[in-house]
Amino acid sequence: MAPTGRVYIIYSGSGYWTTFYSLGQLKLVGDDPLSYDSWEKSPEPIFSKSDEVNGCGHASYTTSPDGKSLWICYHAYTGTNTQSGRFVFVEPYTVGSEGVIVGNGSGHPQPISTEMTIDVNPMPLAEKISGWDESTETPGSPEPLPDGVFATESISLKGSSQIIGNIGTNAVEAGSVDFSWSAEIEGDLWIGPDGDWTKVVTGARPDPAENVTGEIKPLPLAKEYLLPQFPGFPALEGKEDLVAGWQSEDSCVINESGAYGNIDVTNELTINVGDEDIEVVADNLSVTGSGRILVNRTGSGRLILYVIDGFELANNGKINPDGSYDDVFLYYAGG
Incomplete structure (x- = not known):
């Protein structure tokens, strides 16, 4: 609740495994908080990735020991990588008439080089946690656990x-x-x-x-991972089967979204992606031999591949070999 009496809910949005993991905001504008119509959603995230920091959803809010300053603590990745470990960041925040304002108000993390002075609670951790057993403490840094597959x-x-x-x-x-x-x-x-x-x-x-x-x-303990939500496949304009092989007379290029029966790549298939996502649905997708799907990404859009029945990636076949992991999302229904 803001000092003005206004109520806000800050929530995490987008997939936590993507660079787009961000903070959104709801503002209570009606009398009944249980009514859908009583809430107004901010059209854009109030806090999202910068050039240096990404995946900055999932935040905790706290105050300084004297209660005079407000701080947000969040974990995020550095650069554009989401496969490495996350780091803990802190920034000040305020609450005004339009809601929560994090850091310098840009809507993005401040530069990593920014220096801030933070008062820290001097109370030892053992005194903050009931039943703390110092004999269970493990000195040194934890070993890196699986981060690939x-x-x-x-x-x-x-x-x-x-x-x-x-x-x-x-x-x-x-x-x-x-x-x-x-x-x-x-x-x-x-x-x-x-x-x-x-x-x-x-x-x-x-x-x-x-x-x-x-x-x-x-492993010290068995691990459990929550699977991301599997999407419904979109209904797109139907296209003919596509063969990108060595016998093809013309270069094979996809410039728009579409639904294909079979896509067979043994040579090169280039998919151009601008500021809008390109969605490609295929009954069967095969990238074999020396086949390569090249993603020419010139904007903020991504290539999203939906494979219904058969998916084969074999021999020296590659998808987006020289690009970033964030260029392509692939969903395989495995019919």
Whole structure:
């Protein structure tokens, strides 16, 4: 509640796994807070990504020890990457006639180089938490947990497949992780709690640890991940099957959204994306051989691929090989 008596709700919006994770605002304009019509939604986020910081939703609000200043604490990623760990940021905020104003009022995080003076509560943590047991404290920084791929059950890497990043599984059964000779994990491999990696991890090589550039170790606890909401597929203008192969006379380019039966890419398919999202629905999508889907992104839009039945990415096939992970979203229904 603002000093003026006005009531606001600040909420997190967009996917937490994207750069667009932001803060939105609702203002109570009616008498009944349980009525939909009593709330007015801000048309734009009140706090969203900058060039230096992204994914800045999920905030907590607090006051200085003397109660004279208001502060917002939030976690976010630096740069444009959402695959690395998040950092904790703090900025001052105020509440006025139009709602919550964070930082300098720009609607975006202040530059990381900004210096601010913050009064900190000097009370030791043990005195703030009832039942604190100092014997459970673990000195030093926590080890990095899986940040690339996580499987609740088994992992199988075939051919020359490679995963870059720390990956993990909750599995502890023998043979739950299996490698071909040339497969590789460029990072650490975490297995289920109390698992014996010499039994869990198998492969074509006599020593499957050679397939992992980092360490193989057990998770401290089994991990759970909430799956993102799977969207309904859009109804788009129907297009003919598309074949981007070596026999194609013309270069294959997509400039607009559309629904295809089959998309078969063994050469190059370029998809141009400007400020609007390009949505492509395909019954079957195949990118094989030396096929590449190149995303030419010149604006704020993204390529969103919806695959209904069959999806094949094999051999040296690549999607957006030289771009950013944030250029493409792919949803596979797996019919």
